[in-house]
Amino acid sequence: MYNVKAYAASSATSPLAPATIERRDPTEHDVQIEILFCGICHSDLHTVRGEWGEVQYPLVPGHEIVGRVTKVGSAVTRFGVGDLTGVGCMVDSDGTCPHCKADHEQFCPNGVQTYGSPDKHLGCVTQGGYSESIVVNERFVLRIPANLDLAGTAPLLCAGITTYSPLRRQGVTKGQKVGVVGLGGLGHMGVRLAKAFGAHVVVFTTSEGKRQDALRLGADEVVTSRNADEMRKHTWSFDFILDTVSAEHDINAYMSLLRPEGNLTLVGAPPKPLSVAAFSLIMGNHSLSGSNIGGIAETQEMLDFCGEHNLTADVEVIPIQKVNEAYERLLKSGAKYRFVIDMASLKAE
Numbered sequence: 001m002y003n004v005k006a007y008a009a010s011s012a013t014s015p016l017a018p019a020t021i022e023r024r025d026p027t028e029h030d031v032q033i034e035i036l037f038c039g040i041c042h043s044d045l046h047t048v049r050g051e052w053g054e055v056q057y058p059l060v061p062g063h064e065i066v067g068r069v070t071k072v073g074s075a076v077t078r079f080g081v082g083d084l085t086g087v088g089c090m091v092d093s094d095g096t097c098p099h100c101k102a103d104h105e106q107f108c109p110n111g112v113q114t115y116g117s118p119d120k121h122l123g124c125v126t127q128g129g130y131s132e133s134i135v136v137n138e139r140f141v142l143r144i145p146a147n148l149d150l151a152g153t154a155p156l157l158c159a160g161i162t163t164y165s166p167l168r169r170q171g172v173t174k175g176q177k178v179g180v181v182g183l184g185g186l187g188h189m190g191v192r193l194a195k196a197f198g199a200h201v202v203v204f205t206t207s208e209g210k211r212q213d214a215l216r217l218g219a220d221e222v223v224t225s226r227n228a229d230e231m232r233k234h235t236w237s238f239d240f241i242l243d244t245v246s247a248e249h250d251i252n253a254y255m256s257l258l259r260p261e262g263n264l265t266l267v268g269a270p271p272k273p274l275s276v277a278a279f280s281l282i283m284g285n286h287s288l289s290g291s292n293i294g295g296i297a298e299t300q301e302m303l304d305f306c307g308e309h310n311l312t313a314d315v316e317v318i319p320i321q322k323v324n325e326a327y328e329r330l331l332k333s334g335a336k337y338r339f340v341i342d343m344a345s346l347k348a349e
């Protein structure tokens with residue numbers, strides 16, 4: 001074992017503060033990674049504050065990790081010292097269940113999350129990326145294309161795969177019309193990815209102020225969702241709509257914009273159940289789905305796709321000392337579009 005510096009929450013109500021945590025020495029299949037950047041995901045905030053279930057403290061969040069390999073175990077074949085790598089929301093799974101065998105490790109009943117899961121090596125819980133380094137089984141380590149900006153790449157490991165996966169599953173391609181509801185951390189990735197897939201992209205937003213930004217990100221059209229006339233013009237025209245909104249909103253207004261057989265997929269998580277009118281589904285054979293992150297193979301495919309299209313997230317890079325301030329701004333939607341921690345700042349602690 002060795003000690004690393006980190007930022008941890010010691011209770012649901014305490015701010016993140018400097019801490020020292022233990023990492024295991026790499027076993028034969030492990031890769032040790034010096035963390036260079038770590039994105040701040042909404043899940044980090046909700047989890048450390050105990051809003052998504054019981055948490056064992058202290059807890060170091062962070063599952064949008066980009067770093068450089070500093071050591072590899074004797075049986076590691078895919079990585080070497082100096083390689084640029086990424087780690088997302090998962091760090092292990094049983095590898096034997098039907099989901100793992102289908103490359104859907106995200107559904108594994110014995111999956112290990114990057115933070116807050118029981119850690120079979122150290123006996124405590126796994127600790128995330130707001131730290132100097134991490135040790136991960138090579139099966140869960142991803143390769144970062146050399147041309148990508150590293151800070152902008154960190155959010156791809158969660159926000160990127162969360163939006164890439166449903167776009168791929170729905171077969172979004174050239175000539176299709178795709179809607180993206182909401183223009184936050186997930187939404188802005190959805191716009192860039194759908195555009196890279198060749199779709200005609202329409203952004204729905206409640207704030208007129210986001211129009212220019214949506215166009216800059218590549219949207220072909222921007223619709224103010226509060227304007228019923230504007231909405232009506234798009235009735236039965238969308239192949240696919242990606243709904244990234246985590247606040248309460250009227251889902252039926254969007255279902256009615258799908259063409260027959262069209263699909264709307266939720267990736268945002270409003271706290272209260274959504275009310276869905278049966279006829280908004282029935283009349284056009286519409287389907288309503290949800291989508292999680294993707295498996296490791298799909299995450300690598302997404303990173304390679306982003307490499308080919310030179311596509312990253314828009315980020316505001318912060319030193320780790322500003323992480324609590326960033327959380328407060330995140331709650332007020334003050335991020336544009338993702339905060340990423342420059343982990344070099346942790347060395348100054």
Ligand SMILES: [Zn+2]
Pocket residue numbers: 041042043044063089158159
């Ligand atoms: Zn996340």
Ligand SMILES: [Zn+2]
Pocket residue numbers: 093094095096097098099100101105107108109110111
């Ligand atoms: Zn499994």
